[in-house]
Amino acid sequence: MKYILVLLLTISLSFTIQAQKEKVATSYTISFENAIHHEAQVMAVFSNVKDKEVTFRMSRTSPGRYAIHEFAKNVYNVVVTDGKGNTLNTTRPDPYSWNVKDHDGTVQVSYTLFANRGDGTYAQIDETHAHLNMPATFMYMPSLADKAIQVTFKPRKDLNWKVATQLKSNGNNSYYARDLQYFMDSPTEISNHSIRSFTVDKQTINFVLHHNGTEAELDTYFEDVKKVVLQQKEVFGKLPNYDYDNYYFLACYIPNASGDGMEHRNSTILTSTRSLANGGLKRNIGTVSHEFFHGWNVERIRPQSLEPFDFEAANMSGELWFAEGFTSYYTSLMMCRAGLLSKEEYIKGLTRTFNYVWNSPARDFFNPIEMSYQAPFVDAATAVDPVNRNNTFISYYSYGSALGLALDLSLREKGLQLDDYMKLVWQKHGKKEKPYTVEDLHNLLKKYAGDAFGDFFFQNYIYKxxxxxxxxxxxxxxxxxxxxxxxxxxxVNITNGTITQNTTIGTAAYKAGLEKGDKIIKVNNTAVTKDTSFKDIIASLSPNDILNIAYERYGVTKETTATLQKDPSYIIQLDTTISDKSIVKRRDMWLDPK
Structure with missing residues (x-):
């Protein structure tokens, strides 16, 4: 009996300690009575506040994005009280923060949120759903960032709304997050959605779909989702260990969404205006493939530069060519291995990225690491001044994808493969959740493929x-x-006779002194009209032909000459004439299902 009492006391003490560790310091309640006008009502309660003066704020960034977004612009009707309901005065040190003092240890903040963009960064509230990205929705107190959070959603019962999220359920539409980082990384879809699930490695993969289609369409689509999941598992050998043994695809394929995909630790947002019936069965699956691969590469194989994620400033990383770019390489490759793309379709599909990367003058200005540094300026960032990005920037998605292809084929020449290098990175960094640097990637490639190979690849294609x-x-x-x-x-692109973008360095148009906004009037005495387009004129000519061009700039007619160049575009195709069985075998090992 004494033993049992001691055991019970020990268990009770253990539970008490655990409860103290997980004591909720921030509680949210959110409701959607005025959804028709894109509004939610939010109550945030910050408890056990120690400092006499504290700050609460809206985030300026969002996990998976690298630019500033200033979510504070969409909150209003802010009312701040203490735990007894007494009104507290606030001061505003900056556009996204509130300072408050003279509280009683509890700070309650109520506010209205306006939200009408359904994608992976923002929030959208209307009578179809409440699509919530946490940084765009909830204020937070930085001093409580390491404390547990609870959120209670008030779904619209009249609209048959249900909650789907990677957050841990406490029942009754109440959910738990261990700290601010996990909470902010947990998007939530509240709608009349459908769900399909299957089990892999004793974990459940859930596909949540909010759409206007049929259950049969979802069944068909989910079969393709499963194929992608299983092929990606083969790259790394096993799935990540998802928190609470569940992973959630949160898909909104509805007319009022904005096309996007955004990875999170145990879930991903998938948004598209394409319904499954209107092309989505084929065209939406690429985002599924890309975002699920991120569950390994970027969520757990994590750049040191993104740890911890900063909600108050832009997040810059020199590793995005690997985190985003190699993920982009695997996006279509996984679809090919899953049988959703034929080998011919996959190879042909390489053409656009290949031409964009290797024909760009931007490689003269920045290497892949430096291209990654540009993310805060290009990742859904906005500015009003013109830029010269078509000459100076290559997307790290595309650049990294082209490098992933080059590395994979280079390794296969040696009887190796990129899959096994990715497994090694997973074992050394992702599985242990030990953030990596570019130097770590370099050293692991040397370990896998030899010093000479690793040094050559990084020295020539990453550092240069x-x-x-x-x-x-x-x-x-x-x-x-x-x-x-x-x-x-x-x-250069010309629409209705007008040059629509900065001319590309080294091209015939650039050398002729032409620029964006110039209107081509005449070429070799042929007027450029709707019936006689500039494109048609060029199609009838050959490289080295000389053009006498009349054009208009700022209302003044000018003249110049241009010498046409050979089209630099590459054509990439599956070679069906190969008789060398060793080459065919190497290709099959690359593209066949695993």
């Missing part, structure tokens, strides 16, 4: 911007790459 010998690499897997030497190029 050289182009790999892609002709040789494609040939090694039975892929043909060619250019049309007879096709002429002027090198």
């Amino acid at each position: 911007s050289n182009m790999p010998d892609m002709n040789r690499l494609f040939e090694s897997v039975g892929v043909s790459i060619s250019q049309d030497a007879t096709k002429a190029s002027f090198g």
Whole structure:
């Protein structure tokens, strides 16, 4: 009996200690009575506040994004009281913060949130759903960032709303997060949605879909989702250990959404205006593939530069060519291995990214690390002044994807493969959740493929911007790459006679002194009209032909000459004539299901 009493006391003490560790310091309640006008009513209660003067604020950034977004612009009717309901005065040190003092240890903040963008960064509230990205929705107190959080949602029962989120359920639409970082990383979809689930490695993969389609369409789509999940698992050998043994795809395929995808620790947001019936069965699955791969690469294989994520400033990382770019490489490759793209479709699909990356003059200005540094300026960031990005910037998604392809094919020449390098990075960093640096990636490639190989790849293609010998690499897997030497190029987009973007460095248009906004009037005595387009004129000419061009700039007619160049575009195709069985085998090992 004594033993049992001691045991019970020990268990009770253990529970008490655990409860103290997990004691909720921040509680939220959110309701949606005025959803028709895109408003939610939020009550935040900050408890056990120690400092005499404290700050609460809205986030300026969101996990998975790297730019500033200033979510405070969408909150109003802010009322602050103490625990007894007495009104507290606040001061505003900056546009996104409130300071308060003379509280009684509890600070209660009520406010109205306006939200009408349904994507991976913002929030949207209307009578179709409450699509909540936490940084865009909830104020927080930085001094309580390491304390537990509870949120209670008030779904619209009249609209049959249900809650879907990676947060831990406490029942009765109340959910728990261990700290601010986890809470902010937990988007929530509240709607009349459907759900499909399957079990892998004793964990549950849940696909939550808010759409206007049929259950049969979801069934069909979910079968493709499962194929992608299983192929990605094969790259790393097993799924990550999801918190609470669940992963959630939170998909909104509705007309009022904005197309996007955003990864989170145990979930992802997927938004598209394309319904499954209207092209979404084929065209939406790419975002599924990309975001699920992030569950390994960026959520757990995590750049040191993003730890911890800063909610008060832009988050800059030099590793996005790997975190986002290599994920982009695997996006379509996984679809090919899953049988959702044919080998011919996959190879042809490489063309656009290949041409964008390797024909860009931007490689003369920045290497992949420096391109990654540009994320705070380009990742859904907004500005009103013109920029010269088509000459100076290559998306780290695309640049990294092209490098992932080059590295994979280079490794396969040696009888190795990128999958196994990714497994090594997972074992050394992702599985242990030990953040990495570029130097770590460099050293692991040396460990996997040898010092000479690792040093050569990083010195030439990561620390510098050289182009790999892609002709040789494609040939090694039975892929043909060619250019049309007879096709002429002027090198700029022209719509209704007007140049619509900065002219690209080194092109015929650039050398002729033409710029964005110039209106082409005449080419070699041929007037440019709706019936005779500039594109049609160029199509009838050849490289090295000289153009006499009349154009208008700022209301003044001017003249210049331009020498047409050979079209630099590459054509990439599956070579079906290969008879070398070793090449065919290498290609099959690359693209076949695992």
